[in-house]
Amino acid sequence: MxxxxxxxxxxxxxxxxxxxxxxxxxxxxxxxxxxxxxxxxxxxxxxxxxxxxxxxxxxxxxxxxxxxxxxxxxxxxxxxxxxxEGHELRGPLRVAAPMSFGLLHLGPALYPFLREHPGIQLDLDLNDRMVDLVGEGYDMAIRIGQLPDSTLVARRLVSSCSLLVASPAYLAEHGRPKHVEALSEHRGILYSNVHPNDQLRFRRADGTVTGHFATALQVNNGDAMRDAAIAGLGLAVIPDFIVWQALADGRLVVVELDGSLPEVGVYAVFPQNRHLTAKVRALTEHLAASFGDPPYWKFDREERSDRR
Missing domain, CATH: 1.10.10.10 (Winged helix-like DNA-binding domain superfamily/Winged helix DNA-binding domain)
Known part of the structure; x- marks a missing residue:
C-alpha cells in the first residue's frame, strides 16, 4: 500500500x-x-x-x-x-483568507516568511467566501469578525474596527451627519455579503441603533467600496485595514456619529481534529508579530481630530 x-x-x-x-x-x-x-x-x-x-x-x-x-x-x-528540531520547516501548507485583507496585509507578511522557510510550499486561497477547513483540506484560515463555528480552534491575531468614512468632497457637497438617524439623508455604499442592518448597527449608551441610507452602490469587495467612497459616491462602513492609507493621506475622512461601531478580531482558525504542525504554529506567530499590537493600520482618532 x-x-x-x-x-x-x-x-x-x-x-x-x-x-x-x-x-x-x-x-x-x-x-x-x-x-x-x-x-x-x-x-x-x-x-x-x-x-x-x-x-x-x-x-x-x-x-x-x-x-x-x-x-x-x-x-x-x-x-x-x-x-x-532541525530548525527547518518543510512541506505543503494550505491557507485561506479574505480577498482584501489577503492582498493588503497577509501577502506582504507572508513573503518574508516564505523567504525564511523555502522548504514550505504555500497554497494561498484568497476568497471572501466561508471555506470549509476540514472538508476542503485547509491547514489554516484567516477570519475577521465573530466566529460562530465552535468546531474550530481560533487564535486572535489582532483587533480591527469598522469606520464610517466619506470623501471630503462628498461631505462638502452633502454635509456631515452628526447622528445615526441622519444617515437616511445620505447615499451610501454597502458590502453585499453582509446584511445592511449588520453593517449600520451602532452602539450607544442606552443600547443599539440601526442606521439606513439610500444605496448608491452595493458590491462584494472592500477595495471597491473604498475606491467608490474616494470617488465621492457616498458614505461607507469599511474596515480600518482597508482604508488606513486613504485616511492617512486625506482621500477619506472618518465621520463620527453619536454611536460607535463594534471592534472585531482578526483570527487564525484551525480544524479541531488536526494537530497544529510546527509550520502552522510558526506562521501564526509570524503573522501576529508582523501585524503588531496595536496593528500598524490602526486609525488614531485623537491624532487626526483636526480633520473632523
Missing part, C-alpha cells in the same frame, strides 16, 4: 471530486484515478462509489477515511516536529 495512494484518497474525499483532487495535488486526473484504483486493489474493497454525477464513500471508504486522515495528520506532525 503506497502512501501517495492514501494521500490521494484523502484528497479526493476532501476536494469532493477526482478533478478537484488532481488540481490540488498538481497531477493529471488519470494519475488520481490510477492511484485510487491501486489503493482499492491493495485494501481489497471499493472505497469510493463512482457515478456520472457524484462520488460517494462506501461504508468501508468512510471507515478507511477516518483512519487515513488521522494517520496522515499524525505523520505530517511527526515530520514537522523532526524538521522543527
Amino acid at each position: 503506497k502512501l501517495e495512494g492514501i494521500r490521494t484518497f484523502v484528497a479526493i474525499v476532501e476536494a469532493g471530486s477526482i478533478t478537484a483532487a488532481a488540481r490540488r495535488l498538481g497531477v493529471a486526473k488519470s494519475v488520481v484515478s490510477h492511484r485510487l484504483s491501486e489503493l482499492e486493489d491493495s485494501v481489497g474493497a471499493r472505497l469510493i462509489q463512482r457515478s456520472s454525477r457524484r462520488l460517494s464513500l462506501t461504508e468501508q471508504g468512510e471507515m478507511f477515511h477516518r483512519f487515513s486522515a488521522r494517520m496522515l495528520g499524525e505523520l505530517d506532525e511527526a515530520v514537522s516536529r523532526i524538521a522543527e
